[in-house]
Amino acid sequence: MKEIMAIVRMKKTGATKKALVAAGVAGFTAVRVLGRGKLVDDPTELEKCKRKLLEMGMDEISDKQDTEQVVTEFLDGSRFFPRRLFTVLAHDDDVPRIVEAITKANRTDYGLGDGAIFVLPVLDAYRVRTGEAGEAAIW
Structure with missing residues (x-):
């Protein structure tokens, strides 16, 4: 089993x-x-991920600064x-x-x-x- x-x-x-x-x-x-999960540590890959996630998270309602903070905290490991x-x-x-x-x-x-x-x-x-x-x- x-x-x-x-x-x-x-x-x-x-x-x-x-x-x-x-x-x-x-x-x-x-x-x-x-x-x-596992943190991404390659700076080039981090920037690529950040751009992709910001594009996905942005719309006419979202606050740009809040979205950037969430994405940054996701990528640097400080957020669950x-x-x-x-x-x-x-x-x-x-x-x-x-x-x-x-x-x-x-x-x-x-x-x-x-x-x-x-x-x-x-x-x-x-x-x-x-x-x-x-x-x-x-x-």
């Missing part, structure tokens, strides 16, 4: 739920979390961002299919911030309602 933990963008919550259902996942948990954490228990053989479904649902062309997936061993599981244990308790 494995536990799959996937941290995804908030805007990808619906797509991730649909992907998990389409992959045949019997059940999963999702919670709102705050965090940040809301994300969604999905937790799935799966049989070992199902893990590649589930990871692929999550990956396809969350990959973007932004170049950063698409999320992370972790796979951990699970020693045992119990279904409270039926008393099932082990592999039988997860599907």
